[in-house]
Amino acid sequence: MDEQDLINRVRAGDGIAERALYDAHVDRVYRLAYRLAGDDALAQDFTQETFIRAFAKLDTFRGDSALSTWLHAITTTVVLNGLRKVKRFHKREADLEAADGVSGGRREAEPDLKARLRQAIDALPHGYRTVFVMHDIEGFTHEEIGVALGVETGTSKAQLSRARAKLRESLADFAGEWVS
């Protein structure tokens, strides 16, 4: 079925079409939510909220962009707002871990490159991290990111470049891994 037909049927209140639309997009929405949230329960909550809002606001979708782009814009809004709410909680957890000596910044204390990479990405400013995750990990184009985040394409490119520069800096002591 053509996507526009599907949208029209959803607008007309067709429950089967709603489920079909959900099935067509849920994987990418959930994956993006998970990549940004790093937590299954949060990712599910954000995905759920994304679709609830999308169904409620589908009448306002004018078709200027692809439905997936519109959905990802809702997803990023929901996720980033939601993460702001839980940010303080995560900070407390990190403080507790640091106090317990669980996570050290030095290489001797944390030899696992994967863990260090994760820490470095987590430590990026929100905007940089979002663009990095969307572009380098999830494969969104700068145009899609621009629409989703409501920024210019150039801004997305600049943020990605700065994100990579920060990661290079953070992971400098692992230089042998990629220079060789």
Added chain:
Amino acid sequence: MMHDNDETKFDQWLQDAAKTYNAPPRPTPRDEMWARIEAERARRAARPVLALRPWLRWGLAAAALLVLGIGIGRWTAHHQTDAGGGTVAAADTAGNGVVYQVAATQYLSRTETFLTGFRADLRAGRVDTRFNGQARDLLTTTRLLLDSPAADDPRMRALLEELELVLAQISQLEAGRDKRNADLITQDMDQHSVLPKLRSAIPAGPVPLRTQGAT
């Protein structure tokens, strides 16, 4: 300092290495989420229309405040006949304060009761689903208060934000499966003295009487 060639190598390496970053550990739980979406949409649809239209809700709240403010102003003017013309205006402002203070006090009392019960049940080894619903209700009130003049006081705002966090976490607990997370929540509450702060924010006596006595 890295050369361009190294930067390109790094970017390629980074893209590969980062694939594992926050990778979902299992396939999308489609049916599980769909069931929750349907239930949540049904729940929201069943809510009164007022709850769905924030502008109308705030408009009605403002109208109610106005009526209450006028009432309190008249009451104050009646009881302070020897005061000057500025009394009514001052009473209107005080009236708004009374309304928000009453609402905040009721909310703080309910939250204190709820969190005390939650902690007690947890200690007894119970993580009950009824807590989720109550936490969600209180969370809604918390957010309304955060957007209201009640949160103008920095200490009250800090407390409300703290409670918002705790309630949001409790509302996401799954019955019987989240003992560890529930323990973390209560540890966090204890560490940040949430209940003592909450208790100290609740006035000892009936708020309207105390405030009226002060004006």
